[in-house]
Amino acid sequence: MRLTRGARIAIFAGITIVVFLGVFLGITLTRDMGKSEQQINSEAAERNLKDFLGDIKVTQGTPTKAAIEDDDIKSDADELEDIENYPLSVTGGGEIDVEIFSSPEKAGQGTDGWLNMVAERFNAEGYKTSTGRTMSVSVRSISSGPAIDYIKSGKYVPEALSPSNEFWGSMLTSAGVKVQLVEKKLEDYALLNKEELFERFEIDNGGLSTEQVAANTEKLPDYVVKIADSLLKLDEHPRAVLQHPVGTYLRQYTGEIDQMYGRNIEGFILAVDRDVREVYNQLMADELDAVAAFMADNDYQYLVMDGAGKGAQLADAGFELI
Numbered sequence: 001m002r003l004t005r006g007a008r009i010a011i012f013a014g015i016t017i018v019v020f021l022g023v024f025l026g027i028t029l030t031r032d033m034g035k036s037e038q039q040i041n042s043e044a045a046e047r048n049l050k051d052f053l054g055d056i057k058v059t060q061g062t063p064t065k066a067a068i069e070d071d072d073i074k075s076d077a078d079e080l081e082d083i084e085n086y087p088l089s090v091t092g093g094g095e096i097d098v099e100i101f102s103s104p105e106k107a108g109q110g111t112d113g114w115l116n117m118v119a120e121r122f123n124a125e126g127y128k129t130s131t132g133r134t135m136s137v138s139v140r141s142i143s144s145g146p147a148i149d150y151i152k153s154g155k156y157v158p159e160a161l162s163p164s165n166e167f168w169g170s171m172l173t174s175a176g177v178k179v180q181l182v183e184k185k186l187e188d189y190a191l192l193n194k195e196e197l198f199e200r201f202e203i204d205n206g207g208l209s210t211e212q213v214a215a216n217t218e219k220l221p222d223y224v225v226k227i228a229d230s231l232l233k234l235d236e237h238p239r240a241v242l243q244h245p246v247g248t249y250l251r252q253y254t255g256e257i258d259q260m261y262g263r264n265i266e267g268f269i270l271a272v273d274r275d276v277r278e279v280y281n282q283l284m285a286d287e288l289d290a291v292a293a294f295m296a297d298n299d300y301q302y303l304v305m306d307g308a309g310k311g312a313q314l315a316d317a318g319f320e321l322i
Contacts (some may be wrong), residue, residue, distance in 0.1 A: 077155035086146070090119040092136025096129065099138040099158040101151075106162060106252050107141035114252050115139055115162065144168045151177060165255040224249040227304055231257055234302070234322065241295060243283060243305040260300055286310065288317035 089107050092098070106115040119137045127135045142150075144163035150156045152175045161179070163169065172179050228250050231238040239258040242250060247259045261276050275294065282290045283305065295303065303319060314321070 075153070076149065077153040080146070080149055080153060080155050083140075083150065083156040086140055086142040088138050089113070089116050089141040090123070090137065090139040092119075092123055092138040094123070094134040094136030096133050097136045097138055098160060099140060100160045100162055101140050101142050101147040101158045102162040103144050103147075103164040104141050105164065105248070107139050111248055114249070116141075148172060221249060224253060228253050228257065230322070231302060231304075238302055239300045240302040240304055241279065241283065241291065241300055244280070246304055260298075286313065288313055288319070292317040292319065 088099075089102075100115070100119070102115050105112050107113065116139055119139045123136045129135060140158065144165075145168075147161060147163065148168055148171055151158075151161065151172060161169070161172075166181075169179055169181060224246060227246065231240060232254070237256055237258060239260075241260045247262055250257060251259065251262060261280055279291055279294045282288075282294075288310075291303065295301075302322075311321075
């Protein structure tokens, strides 16, 4: 019996449908085989998410203009946190107390607490004004950036400021804040001029001068002061490699000496340049030839280190004793 053309087409279509259904059912029934429950749930969730996204219609909106209320916009002062979040590192108890904002490398802890030590010694002396009122100094350890913000905004203004470098004093001046540079080596600024200080604190020629309060540089180790003064006599802005921890002390004395690395050489605060770190390691290992080569390539003229018993090695590396 011979099938008609229509019958052949119907049979072929039926076979195709059966094969399609067989393949579909096979894929559906076996797609989760060998998979963990977590994988199955994750794939199911992804399929559901695609279904949901398909129902979302996106239209382009027309921008509209509207008035903005500025009642909720805070002033610079309101944006700053309470000053007590920067606690005093030294608290003065005198009838007249001068508060100093100081950067943490001078008013921090350990070897970074030089200014705290000086303030405590000053307070222990029991100085008095010409009228018999006791005097003291308080120190607040605060980074220079926030310190400048407090002063510029007027939220909290101390009597004096000792930032990390002279740049911060220039920022205050450019912002219209009246400051007076008292001691360049420490970058100390008085936020009152000398006449106002004398009047406010009742200091006369028989009392304690502002210079005596501000300087105190002799409280640093004598050798640090001698090293700094010697370098500054040789060059107005010397570039130097200093054996640790001389650099930490020297930075408290002056900002005019460009040091290859500072107290962060161990990388506790910020990442340290790999080459600089290598020079530090070479210096600690007395590999002076490598140190000399790096200094020459990067225009550092002076090396400060304990040279006891290393004269010949220093000379061989090309260094000359000054």
